[in-house]
Amino acid sequence: MTHSTSPLLSVDRVSLSFKGVKAVTDISFAVQSGEICALIGPNGAGKSSLLNVINGVYLPQEGSVAFDNRRFERMKPWDAAHLGISRTFQNIALFRRMTVLENVLTGRTLHRTSGWVAQTLGLPSARRDVAAQRDAAETLIEALDLQPYRDTVVGSLSYGVQKRVELARALAATPRLLLLDEPMAGMNPEEKAAMVDYIIDANTRQGVTVLLIEHDIGVVMSLSDHVVVLDYGKKIADGAPADVRAHPDVIAAYLGTRH
Numbered sequence: 599m600t601h602s603t604s605p606l607l608s609v610d611r612v613s614l615s616f617k618g619v620k621a622v623t624d625i626s627f628a629v630q631s632g633e634i635c636a637l638i639g640p641n642g643a644g645k646s647s648l649l650n651v652i653n654g655v656y657l658p659q660e661g662s663v664a665f666d667n668r669r670f671e672r673m674k675p676w677d678a679a680h681l682g683i684s685r686t687f688q689n690i691a692l693f694r695r696m697t698v699l700e701n702v703l704t705g706r707t708l709h710r711t712s713g714w715v716a717q718t719l720g721l722p723s724a725r726r727d728v729a730a731q732r733d734a735a736e737t738l739i740e741a742l743d744l745q746p747y748r749d750t751v752v753g754s755l756s757y758g759v760q761k762r763v764e765l766a767r768a769l770a771a772t773p774r775l776l777l778l779d780e781p782m783a784g785m786n787p788e789e790k791a792a793m794v795d796y797i798i799d800a801n802t803r804q805g806v807t808v809l810l811i812e813h814d815i816g817v818v819m820s821l822s823d824h825v826v827v828l829d830y831g832k833k834i835a836d837g838a839p840a841d842v843r844a845h846p847d848v849i850a851a852y853l854g855t856r857h
């Protein structure tokens with residue numbers, strides 16, 4: 599894909615610790631607009647912590663995050679959502695008692711143009727708004743092959759389908775940057791292959807820039823334009839997938855021991 603000259607996301611010298619335990623130390627990297635970037639590393643390397651810094655859940659003790667040329671020393675989740683940063687979670691965070699359609703509709707919250715009073719009164723503008731949000735949700739349900747489960751309560755669905763619903767909800771926000779925390783975890787090979795296709799489709803057709811955490815190196819190599827490797831909270835490699843895979847520190851720290 600074509601890249602603009604300045605990165606969409608820039609993480610600059612970020613350090614985060616929890617009561618003296620260093621989760622990430624002096625991490626810098628950039629994600630270009632339009633790319634799929636993978637963040638990899640052994641368990642406890644600091645990957646999820648870094649995603650939580652990027653979307654404002656954790657405030658780093660040092661460093662900053664810049665998004666679309668705006669620098670944030672104190673990014674808040676609200677800022678991140680309004681800037682167009684959307685995410686999924688390692689442990690699925692859906693409304694288990696709501697249907698697939700209802701869950702995907704929650705991703706449209708920031709796009710609603712009418713309040714509950716207008717909707718309760720059934721004003722024409724509110725009816726148009728509700729119809730527009732529903733159309734957007736239905737389009738995603740179709741794109742992610744979720745029609746068979748549209749009216750099914752999420753808690754009764756298989757793990758793999760729930761992961762897909764979570765992706766649909768994140769995409770419903772029409773993000774510019776999508777943060778995916780282990781989107782393929784716990785999936786069988788067919789489900790993984792389908793998820794890879796859905797992510798590529800979101801990237802190429804919707805133009806969504808993707809930063810994902812993934813442990814399956816085969817998936818990382820086939821999906822990513824760019825790979826950043828963490829180990830014990832430090833960055834040990836950053837570059838094209840083939841270069842990173844051949845890096846001796848990466849082989850020693852991660853690939854060599856786990857795959």
Ligand SMILES: Nc1ncnc2c1ncn2[C@@H]1O[C@H](COP(=O)(O)OP(=O)(O)OP(=O)(O)O)[C@@H](O)[C@H]1O
Binds near residue numbers: 639643648688
């Ligand atoms: N909320 C927290 N409170 C205390 N320590 C934490 C917290 N979150 C993460 N840590 C610690 O920070 C370090 C990095 O954890 P993190 O979950 O970011 O790693 P990870 O690379 O995402 O691991 P995994 O692949 O197992 O999910 C670990 O030592 C972890 O125990």
